[in-house]
Amino acid sequence: xxxxxxxxxxxxxxxxxxxxxxxxxxxxxxxxxxxxxxxxxxxxxxxxxxxxxxxxxxxxxxxxxxxxxxxxxxxxxxxxxxxxxxxxxxxxxxxxxxxxxxxxxxxxxxxxxxxxxxxxxxxxxxxxxxxxxxxxxxxxxxxxxxxxxxxxxxxxxxxxxxxxxxxxxxxxxxxxxxxxxxxxxxxxxxxxxxxxxxxxxxxxxxxxxxxxxxxxxxxxxxxxxxxxxxxxxxxxxxxxxxxxxxxxxxxxxxxxxxxxxxxxxxxxxxxxxxxxxxxxxxxxxxxxxxxxxxxxxxxxxxxxxxxxxxxxxxxxxxxxxxxxxxxxxxxxxxxxxxxxxxxxxxxxxxxxxxxxxxxxxxxxxxxxxxxxxxxxxxxxxxxxxxxxxxx
Numbered sequence: 135x136x137x138x139x140x141x142x143x144x145x146x147x148x149x150x151x152x153x154x155x156x157x158x159x160x161x162x163x164x165x166x167x168x169x170x171x172x173x174x175x176x177x178x179x180x181x182x183x184x185x186x187x188x189x190x191x192x193x194x195x196x197x198x199x200x201x202x203x204x205x206x207x208x209x210x211x212x213x214x215x216x217x218x219x220x221x222x223x224x225x226x227x228x229x230x231x232x233x234x235x236x237x238x239x240x241x242x243x244x245x246x247x248x249x250x251x252x253x254x255x256x257x258x259x260x261x262x263x264x265x266x267x268x269x270x271x272x273x274x275x276x277x278x279x280x281x282x283x284x285x286x287x288x289x290x291x292x293x294x295x296x297x298x299x300x301x302x303x304x305x306x307x308x309x310x311x312x313x314x315x316x317x318x319x320x321x322x323x324x325x326x327x328x329x330x331x332x333x334x335x336x337x338x339x340x341x342x343x344x345x346x347x348x349x350x351x352x353x354x355x356x357x358x359x360x361x362x363x364x365x366x367x368x369x370x371x372x373x374x375x376x377x378x379x380x381x382x383x384x385x386x387x388x389x390x391x392x393x394x395x396x397x398x399x400x401x402x403x404x405x406x407x408x409x410x411x412x413x414x415x416x417x418x419x420x421x422x423x424x425x426x427x428x429x430x431x432x433x434x435x436x437x438x439x440x441x442x443x444x445x446x447x448x449x450x451x452x453x454x455x456x457x458x459x460x461x462x463x464x465x466x467x468x469x470x471x472x473x474x475x476x477x478x479x480x481x482x483x484x485x486x487x488x489x490x491x492x493x494x495x496x497x498x499x500x501x502x503x504x505x506x507x508x509x510x511x512x513x514x515x516x517x518x519x520x521x522x523x524x525x
Contacts, residue, residue: 135295136170136250142302147180154212161216170250174258175213181205206259213257222254227261296337298344298369299329303352311392318352319359326363333365342370349373351389354397379502379521381407383494384440411501411508412492413442415475423481428491431473434504440496441467444477448490458515459484461491 146157164171179198182205183191192198210225217223226245232238249256303318329345332338345363347356353373360371381387390406400406415430435442444461464480475493479485495501502508503525510519 135168136172138172138174139164141173141175141177143176143180146175146177151184152177152181152209152212154216157212157216161220166220172246172250172256172258173213175209176259178202178205178209178259181209181212184208209259210257217255222252224249224254224256226256226258228258229261295339295341296332297339297341298346299325299332300344300346300372300374301325302348302374303356304348304350311395315352315355315392315396318355322347322356322359323363326359326365329369330364333367338367343367344370344372346372346374349375350378350386351392354393354400380411380498381409382411382496382498383409383443383445384496386496386498409494411495411498412445413495413501414490414492417485417487417489417491418474420485420487424479426477426479426483426485428475428477429473430470430475430493432470433472434501435470435493436495436497436500436504437470438497438500441470442475442493442495443467444491445494446492447485448492449486450488450490458492467493 141160145160146153179191179201182188182201182203185204185208186201188201192201206225206227210223213223226242228242232242246256301321301324303321306314306317306321308314308317325345325347329343333343343365345360345365347360349356353375356373357371381390386407387409394400394406413430413435415428415434417426418429419427421427430442444465444467446458447461448458462480462483464478465483465485466478467475468478469476477491485491502523506523508521508523509517510521512518
């Protein structure tokens with residue numbers, strides 16, 4: 135089977151820098167013995183930022199183009215290293231014009247056909263150095279390229295089955311929840327337009343059509359926009375919620391509040407989700423009257439979205455779970471080292487060395503990936519089972 139794999143920046147550069155460990159994990163999952171692959175990969179700008187020693191993502195288009203120009207070669211070098219001894223890779227920098235020009239489109243088909251016959255894996259990316267649609271905010275030229283490439287591949291060979299359209303809206307974020315919701319709606323409409331166009335050109339396989347997007351923060355919008363996408367045939371709507379196992383105490387709690395604002399009728403379903411993931415640490419030191427150091431750090435808990443939130447505290451030997459108390463106001467985590475947590479506390483805080491503090495998290499995914507085994511407890515905090523994680 136011939137497969138088109140879309141690799142987003144959020145996958146290989148979650149912190150704004152290329153993560154070669156994640157790229158290696160991706161490559162290791164590719165079944166090279168049984169399938170042919172075309173990879174549509176983002177990440178050039180993130181790669182260029184690292185090579186140019188830029189800390190913050192550029193705001194000017196020319197600087198983003200410069201980062202892309204530097205990053206393309208570095209990104210390809212990384213793919214070459216990861217596929218070394220397995221497959222030869224080739225770089226294709228494309229734009230929408232390569233699909234609208236009959237001559238260039240035919241040349242692209244011929245190139246793809248020849249590369250695949252030679253057993254080469256094409257690595258495709260938007261040519262950001264000369265095309266600025268994606269850089270100035272047009273939705274995902276690489277996402278559009280994935281759809282256009284699927285058409286080219288189908289024309290080049292009979293083995294690709296196009297089953298649907300999917301996207302990931304989770305990276306759309308600003309300081310305005312209303313602007314975010316509007317941007318997500320536009321993005322989902324864009325995916326719907328791709329689905330309608332593919333349906334019009336009879337590109338989908340005869341099996342059930344699948345429309346899919348994320349859903350941890352905007353699942354109400356995903357359902358609404360896909361249902362009105364204009365696709366004529368029956369389809370299966372799949373919500374791929376990254377936060378499907380547990381709620382959290384900050385990021386997704388706030389996201390649910392925004393859903394409640396958009397859809398007040400959701401209150402009829404009850405009080406909503408409750409966080410079920412806590413990370414516990416010991417008070418290791420009270421070096422100052424208004425500060426505590428705890429045995430928890432970046433190796434233990436997420437910090438990419440927000441810092442942990444102190445929720446409960448407990449003094450071992452003080453009567454079990456019944457002695458558990460809520461953390462008083464004024465206890466705030468101010469920073470994390472690799473293995474230590476810095477927390478500002480009121481001068482009259484009851485916390486003492488040896489006490490245990492339970493923290494709520496923000497963004498569960500980046501806490502789950504730090505633990506291979508997560509204990510499951512009952513209401514009395516007796517460990518009754520465990521969850522195995524695979525990251």
